[in-house]
Amino acid sequence: MGVSRSGYYAWRGRPESERTKRRKRITKRIYQVFVKSRRLYGSPKITQVLRQEGERISQKTVAKIMRENELRSRTVRTYKATTYSNHDYPVQENVLNQEFVAERPNQVYMADITYVPTAEGWLYVASLMDLYSRKIVGWRADSRMTKGAVHRSAGAGV
Numbered sequence: 618m619g620v621s622r623s624g625y626y627a628w629r630g631r632p633e634s635e636r637t638k639r640r641k642r643i644t645k646r647i648y649q650v651f652v653k654s655r656r657l658y659g660s661p662k663i664t665q666v667l668r669q670e671g672e673r674i675s676q677k678t679v680a681k682i683m684r685e686n687e688l689r690s691r692t693v694r695t696y697k698a699t700t701y702s703n704h705d706y707p708v709q710e711n712v713l714n715q716e717f718v719a720e721r722p723n724q725v726y727m728a729d730i731t732y733v734p735t736a737e738g739w740l741y742v743a744s745l746m747d748l749y750s751r752k753i754v755g756w757r758a759d760s761r762m763t764k765g766a767v768h769r770s771a772g773a774g775v
């Protein structure tokens with residue numbers, strides 16, 4: 618390594634520098650704030666907390682220390698309502714009463730809507746199934762979940 622024996626022992630015996638002590642103290646404090654936030658805070662929020670405590674530190678330094686110690690914040694998705702239940706539309710009565718049996722084809726149909734995440738956003742798929750044969754007799758995919766998509770899926774196969 619190109620280091621003299623005496624130079625190595627002199628380096629090993631030196632006291633820790635103030636800069637190294639500060640870095641260790643800040644790293645420990647960043648970890649404490651990170652864990653206390655349930656691993657949610659990123660470098661901007663942790664920087665804000667440290668500054669409120671009187672520490673002079675930049676956000677880039679906090680980000681670098683977090684990166685070096687593999688501290689990554691968890692992102693929490695905000696709640697998004699997918700169903701609008703507060704409406705004045707008529708609600709159809711349940712004529713099947715949870716008995717999902719059909720005695721002949723084209724007697725009972727079941728409809729469902731599902732959504733699939735894609736690189737371009739959500740894809741909504743409405744399908745219509747003949748309960749007797751359990752085959753999909755109509756379906757429609759759309760970028761928006763609308764009643765028109767459901768109606769068109771019903772008209773496609775029946």
